[in-house]
Amino acid sequence: MTRKQRRLVLIGGSVGVLALALALVLFSLSDSIVFFNSPTDIAEKHPSPGTRMRIGGLVKPGSLERGSDLRIRFAVTDGNHDVTVRYQGIVPDLFREGQGVVAEGKLEPDGTIVADTVLAKHDERYMPREVVDALKKSGRWNEGEGHMPASTTQ
Numbered sequence: 001m002t003r004k005q006r007r008l009v010l011i012g013g014s015v016g017v018l019a020l021a022l023a024l025v026l027f028s029l030s031d032s033i034v035f036f037n038s039p040t041d042i043a044e045k046h047p048s049p050g051t052r053m054r055i056g057g058l059v060k061p062g063s064l065e066r067g068s069d070l071r072i073r074f075a076v077t078d079g080n081h082d083v084t085v086r087y088q089g090i091v092p093d094l095f096r097e098g099q100g101v102v103a104e105g106k107l108e109p110d111g112t113i114v115a116d117t118v119l120a121k122h123d124e125r126y127m128p129r130e131v132v133d134a135l136k137k138s139g140r141w142n143e144g145e146g147h148m149p150a151s152t153t154q
Helices: 003-029 039-045 129-137
Strands: 035-037 054-058 073-079 082-088 100-107 112-119
Touching: 003 100, 039 054, 039 082, 039 129, 054 082, 054 129, 073 100, 073 112, 082 100
Parallel strands: 035 054, 082 112
Antiparallel strands: 054 073, 054 100, 073 082, 100 112
């Protein structure tokens, strides 16, 4: 084997090892990467059931249902589309209808998100950036007020 051939084998082997390492890293991260979606994104993209996602928007007024064993059901809306979220557990104190919320969980075949995490805004001025961007994109954001116009919240 000539010197040039040994160098090519060494470079080829190094590239192969790096490609294998990159593939292993991406495979191990695939379960922990969660993308943010608005209800409109979900309606337009039709993600497959079982997809883990983070959804944000406002809790649709009149949609909050409390059941037994800390089970709640509510709709997250961006003014254009709604997505139903089911959650079992203690929700933050500031969680209520008409407020910004981010829920993380898996998409069911019926389009419902079964959430394992629900986050609510923590003061009057704070709204998660992803939620603000989604509401601005849908044209439902009032600068300075931070919520949907009264005509679209009912």
